[in-house]
Amino acid sequence: MTKIEWCHAPGFKAESWNPIVGCNIVSPGCTNCYAMDQAAHIERMSRGNSHYAGTTRQVNGKTVWTGKVAMAEHKLDEPLRWNKRRFVFTNSMSDLFYEAFEVAGIARIVAVMMLAHAWRGHVFVVLTKRGARMREVLSDPEFWMLVDLFISETQIEQCDPDNRRKGDLRSLRVSAEEAMGEGGYLPGIIWGVSVEDQTRADERIPDLLATPAWQRCISAEPLLGEINLERIRAERLTREECGGEDFCGGQLYMSALCNNARECAGQCDSEGGGGASIDWVFGGLESGDRPGRLEWALNLQAQCASNGVAFLWKQNGSFLEGVATQADTDGTPFSWAFADGTYFDVNDERSHTIARDALAHSGGVRHILNEWWASGDGRLLKKPASKSLSGNALPVGWKGGEALFDVPKFESCLQWPRAIVELAADAEGGQ
Incomplete structure (x- = not known):
């Protein structure tokens, strides 16, 4: 069970699952990461006898990651034993694509997620600040051969407690070619990146959009600056894209919310589109000592609403x-x-x-x-x-110095991805 708001999808039980623990700091969004203090607390309570041992240290009175990563073998098959359908945050205490974690370990976790979705209907959310490595790993056919191997081994080691879904197990065998195909890619896993400001959005979102996925999401938490998801910096245009002699070398921008629509900031009129887009955005201001501005949240919500993208606001932060x-x-x-x-x-x-x-x-x-x-x-x-207020507590405007609360601003667009809503409806209809 978890109290994380965006895990409480309709029709699912909220859950977090941590088959690996440990990480390191890569950007400003990591500075006040709750997982560091939580890992240190668990290590103290276990007196160093858990897999959290050695994952944190104290620096100037503050808990920070040491960089050590550890797999919790006893946690790995947990989702296969859960009966009720769950909406699962995978690795809330780490980053699945942390460079110190080997590819084979990632493949084992992906294999479990795929089986758990097929057997139990669980849905998993994976967030990373290492979008480039996620794109590299999930685009590699050899990785999916490893996943296929671990699926086979897990099916031999695990049995369906109800002994009713052996047909599903046989049909779940996934080849690298099938995994890399278009449409319906890895149902049950939502891949996402965490971005705290425009710089990190420009760095990580293009990699997410280039990663083959069933659903894609963005976690804008802690939100430390305004983010324009409709104007993400992409690569610079090539001479061929600009039209040969009219080459401007302009910066290319794209919308993460509208099928990768692109535009050039140079002198040419090069445009494009037809790519992937984001299915879900959720976020919140920091609950630590860095106050944010509520208009950052309102602007994100407006961008999502105008593009039909699900948006969920988690918290207003400390101020x-x-x-x-x-x-x-x-x-x-x-x-x-x-x-x-x-x-x-x-x-x-x-x-x-x-x-x-x-x-x-x-x-x-x-x-x-x-x-x-x-x-x-x-x-x-x-x-x-x-530390937080509900979305309904935010004013939608001001009139004569009085706050207007008539229209709940953060409920004006869908809070959950359509694919999740449809899964919940299908499950309810099948009961």
């Missing part, structure tokens, strides 16, 4: 950002309204002088009064009562 509702004649704001219905007016607070000073001069985020914080760029932040 709520106030929207200025009144300002002095020089434009300096003095009153803010927050998504939880509270207001802050520096003229009504006993520390209004401190607040004004902090808003004008602080270099970062500064505590000014109780749950109120100020940022030097003129923003006011509030520590919420809990």
Whole structure:
């Protein structure tokens, strides 16, 4: 069982599964990774006698990965023993495509996921920050030969407890050629990349789109900056693509949400499309010490809604950002309204002088009064009562200084991929 919001798909039991543990830090999104503290806690509780031993260390009072990776053999076949259909986050305590984890180990895990989907109807989500390695591994025919081998071995070692689906087991044998074919690719596994800002989106999303997959997803968490999924940096145009003598060498951009639609930022009119696209986007602001902006979330939701892509917002993070509702004649704001219905007016607070000073001069985020914080760029932040608020608690707009909650902004588009909704409907109809 897991409390992770995006695992609670309709018709499924939410689950996390960690056949491997251990990782290392590769980008800013890893800085406050919850898995590091959780791994250290498990190691302490087991007194170093678990597979988590040696995966973390303390640096300046903070838990960080050591880079060690370990496979939990006793966890590997867990999904084959689960009866009720589950929506599974695979490797919440690691990265399946971490460079220190060998390809044969990846193949064993993929084989189990394929069998678990065929036997039990489980659906798996795999997230990585190493999109290039995912693309390389899943595009290699030799990898699928390994998967085929492990499927055969697992079928010999495991038996169907109900002894009713032997036909499924025989028909599940997958050749490398079948695995690399078009359409219906590996049903039951959603491959995705984690991106925290535009730089990481530009780096990882093109690899995801080039990876053969049944469904693709993006985890925008922790969201540390605005992301435009409709304008992802791709490769530069070649001379042939630009039309020979009219070669501009312009940067090529593509939409991750609309069949890989492309456009050139140079002087030519080169366009293209017809490729893969993203099926699902979910995300949240950081629950650590890096406050984000709610408009980043609203913009992501709008991009997904306009392209018919499922979008699920997980959490608002540690801070709520106030929207200025009144300002002095020089434009300096003095009153803010927050998504939880509270207001802050520096003229009504006993520390209004401190607040004004902090808003004008602080270099970062500064505590000014109780749950109120100020940022030097003129923003006011509030520590919420809990780490997250439901999507319904976010305002859709402002009128006369009052927050409008009439239309739940984050429920205006599908929250789950259509393929998952259809699977749930088929299962319900077959009961």
